[in-house]
Amino acid sequence: MTVLDRVIGRLSKLPGLGKKSxxxxxxxxxxxxxxxxxxxxxxxxxxKSKIKTCPICGNYTEELPCSxxxxxxxxxxxxCVVEQPKDLLSIESTHEYHGLYHVLMGVLSPIDGxxxxxxxxxxxxxxxxxxxxxxxxxxxxxxxxxxxxxxxxINQMKEKSLKVTRLALGLPVGxxxxxxxRLTLARxxxxxxxxxx
Amino acid sequence: MTVLDRVIGRLSKLPGLGKKSxxxxxxxxxxxxxxxxxxxxxxxxxxKSKIKTCPICGNYTEELPCSxxxxxxxxxxxxCVVEQPKDLLSIESTHEYHGLYHVLMGVLSPIDGxxxxxxxxxxxxxxxxxxxxxxxxxxxxxxxxxxxxxxxxINQMKEKSLKVTRLALGLPVGxxxxxxxRLTLARxxxxxxxxxx
Numbered sequence: 001m002t003v004l005d006r007v008i009g010r011l012s013k014l015p016g017l018g019k020k021s022x023x024x025x026x027x028x029x030x031x032x033x034x035x036x037x038x039x040x041x042x043x044x045x046x047x048k049s050k051i052k053t054c055p056i057c058g059n060y061t062e063e064l065p066c067s068x069x070x071x072x073x074x075x076x077x078x079x080c081v082v083e084q085p086k087d088l089l090s091i092e093s094t095h096e097y098h099g100l101y102h103v104l105m106g107v108l109s110p111i112d113g114x115x116x117x118x119x120x121x122x123x124x125x126x127x128x129x130x131x132x133x134x135x136x137x138x139x140x141x142x143x144x145x146x147x148x149x150x151x152x153x154i155n156q157m158k159e160k161s162l163k164v165t166r167l168a169l170g171l172p173v174g175x176x177x178x179x180x181x182r183l184t185l186a187r188x189x190x191x192x193x194x195x196x197x
Numbered sequence: 198m199t200v201l202d203r204v205i206g207r208l209s210k211l212p213g214l215g216k217k218s219x220x221x222x223x224x225x226x227x228x229x230x231x232x233x234x235x236x237x238x239x240x241x242x243x244x245k246s247k248i249k250t251c252p253i254c255g256n257y258t259e260e261l262p263c264s265x266x267x268x269x270x271x272x273x274x275x276x277c278v279v280e281q282p283k284d285l286l287s288i289e290s291t292h293e294y295h296g297l298y299h300v301l302m303g304v305l306s307p308i309d310g311x312x313x314x315x316x317x318x319x320x321x322x323x324x325x326x327x328x329x330x331x332x333x334x335x336x337x338x339x340x341x342x343x344x345x346x347x348x349x350x351i352n353q354m355k356e357k358s359l360k361v362t363r364l365a366l367g368l369p370v371g372x373x374x375x376x377x378x379r380l381t382l383a384r385x386x387x388x389x390x391x392x393x394x
Contacts, residue, residue: 002259003240003247010237015225016218025211026244027283030257034245040207041242043200047223048231050200060227062199086224178221 004030056127058103058120060085068092068101075099077134081124081153083107083141086178091139094186099137102127107145108152116152124153128160135163137192141176142167154195165192201227253324255300255317257282265298272296274331278321278350280304280338288336296334299324304342305349313349321350325357332360339366 004026012022029037053059054066061067068074068088078099082088088101104119116122127133138153140146150166157164167188172180180188201223209219226234250256251263258264265271275296279285285298301316313319324330335350337343347363354361367385368377377385 003243004257004259007237007240007244010233010240014222016214016221021213023283023286024213027257027281028212029241029244030248036207037241037245040204041238043204043207044226044234044241045238046200047204047226048234051227060201062201084224085227086220089220178217 053105057088057101058085058105058123059088059101073098076132078137079124079127079133079135080137080139082139083146083149087139087141090178090180090185091189094182094189096186096189097137099135104140104149107140107143108149109145119149121153121156125156128157128162133162135165137189138164138166142172143174143176164195166195168192250302254285254298255282255302255320256285256298270295273329275334276321276324276330276332277334277336279336280343280346284336284338296332301337301346304337304340305346306342316346318350318353322353325354325359330359332362335361335363339364 007026007029008019008023011017011025012019014022017025029040050062051060052062052064054061054064054069056065056069059066059068063070075098079102080088080091080097080099081102081104082091083104083106085103088103091097091101102120102124104121104124106114106119108114108116108119128136136153136157138150140150154164154166168190172184204223204226205216205220208214208222209216211219214222226237247259248257249259249261251258251261251266253262253266256263256265260267272295276299277285277288277294277296278299278301279288280301280303282300285300288294288298299317299321301318301321303311303316305311305313305316325333333350333354335347337347351361351363365388366381367388368374368381374382
């Protein structure tokens with residue numbers, strides 16, 4: 001097996017790439033500038049060593065805590081709860097939200113054996129009990145697991161004197177935050193609904 | 198700019214990847230096993246240093262000459278001329294062809310300033326003049342440049358006592374007359390085959 005076959009094999013295992021797209025990329029790299037190829041390889045190598053998880057919000061970051069948590073211009077009274085760091089990125093790209101985040105790093109999924117203790121839920125309540133937080137926006141995906149997780153969180157927050165909101169269903173049901181266009185996501189943020197308890 | 202942003206930026210410049218697919222891959226790599234990520238990076242790094250061009254057929258290979266040129270079981274009297282190494286790979290995947298190859302490494306394109314001397318055409322005629330070759334299959338793409346290149350080669354081969362053939366043009370297998378473009382349909386008609394009964 002040549003390096004070329006190995007590269008194609010490894011690339012085709014990445015999400016969204018099949019054998020054809022993987023070989024297109026491999027042949028492109030073969031023809032590309034050596035400097036470009038080396039820096040791609042180096043950056044991939046550094047990815048896991050340099051990127052850490054923010055101890056406060058759970059987002060991927062190079063500095064601890066992350067630049068969002070330490071940003072003094074952001075609204076410290078609002079937390080937006082998302083499943084994954086990429087969801088945080090999607091919301092940031094709308095430029096509609098200026099509060100803080102909390103990344104759960106997953107969703108409740110009894111079938112896969114993922115319970116509340118496997119997510120960053122305790123940490124979320126520590127932050128809420130810290131006192132400053134007035135609103136929690138639940139921005140899990142509108143999927144079965146996302147809804148289950150949202151309901152669980154809403155239930156747990158009932159006794160607290162918090163405004164708990166949920167992204168408006170302007171998002172297509174069964175969809176994924178990652179694939180929502182920015183306008184739809186922005187509308188969903190603007191139209192978030194208060195949950196009466 | 199974090200390593201994560203850099204990786205996303207570099208990945209999104211690869212063929213077939215946009216910003217969304219690139220960030221999906223980057224986040225996947227962040228969550229993936231360190232060993233997997235390192236070996237991907239290493240293989241990419243080795244790609245350009247280990248892979249060479251076969252001095253005979255022009256295909257990418259680790260050994261010189263390549264395994265196809267040195268394979269004693271292959272038909273040494275037939276050469277299939279392709280534009281790029283990936284085209285060779287496509288033909289190999291049919292398991293229908295057992296002859297040799299010749300990779301041009303491009304097509305004639307006066308607009309881009311690519312003339313016969315920029316391709317591996319002289320090398321092709323050296324092989325033909327070597328004596329053993331009896332059939333040349335021209336398998337350039339059915340595009341304007343591919344056709345131009347084919348016509349140029351066919352012209353140059355006129356005086357040689359060679360069987361020169363071209364890949365058949367027609368309807369794709371499993372295709373539909375309704376969705377075939379007019380040119381393809383016209384070529385399919387021109388190239389219609391008599392059914393022997």
